Amino acid sequence: MTDQITTEYDLTKDDFIAFNLFVIESSPTLNKQWLQFLWFPIVAYMIFAIALGQAAHSEYSRSGAYMSFCIVACIWLIYARQYWNWSIRRRLNKLLAGGKNNGTHGIKSITIGPDGVHSSDEQSEAQIKWSAIEKIANSPSATYLFIGALSAVIVPHRAFATDGERMEFVSLAEKYQASNAND
DSSP: OSOOEEEEEEHHHHHHHHHHHHHHHOOOOHHHHHHHHHHHHHHHHHHHHHHHHHOOHHHHHHHHHHHHHHHHHHHHHHHHHHHHHHHHHHHHHHHHHHHHTTTTTEEEEEEETTTEEEEEEESOOEEEOOGGGGEEEEEESSEEEEEEEEEEEEGGGGGGSSSSHHHHHHHHHHHHHHHTTTT
């Protein structure tokens, strides 16, 4: 194993959005909001269906109100996560379209070594000590070197020619991060 690894890649807007979705899905606070988003419409519509059913003059109308509730609830349960993710993506795209957002995407160069993470692009350069890396997390499409709850060095898996190279990068990063966590 080498003591330093460098990789270059094009960080896209989609990578940035995927990172934000990963953070949202990993957040206990936002998971509570997701559950509220999921169940509130069902409860509200159930109350409406019960009230409508009680006001119905026939058993047939009452059954129709309850059946419509069941159908709408099932449709909502099937598509709610897709709607949630679509809504977040749409909002992130609007935020990204609102300015230059230098550093959020473009050609990046990342080097990890015993002293930390060196990140550079056309407009900036940063040296991050391993003690500043709070955690290292993997998603299906990227590895994140977190330096805060909402900030990370994003390294897409496509930055590596093989899965073995990616695993070597992650292993070395975890080794350095663990040995320098208390600095």
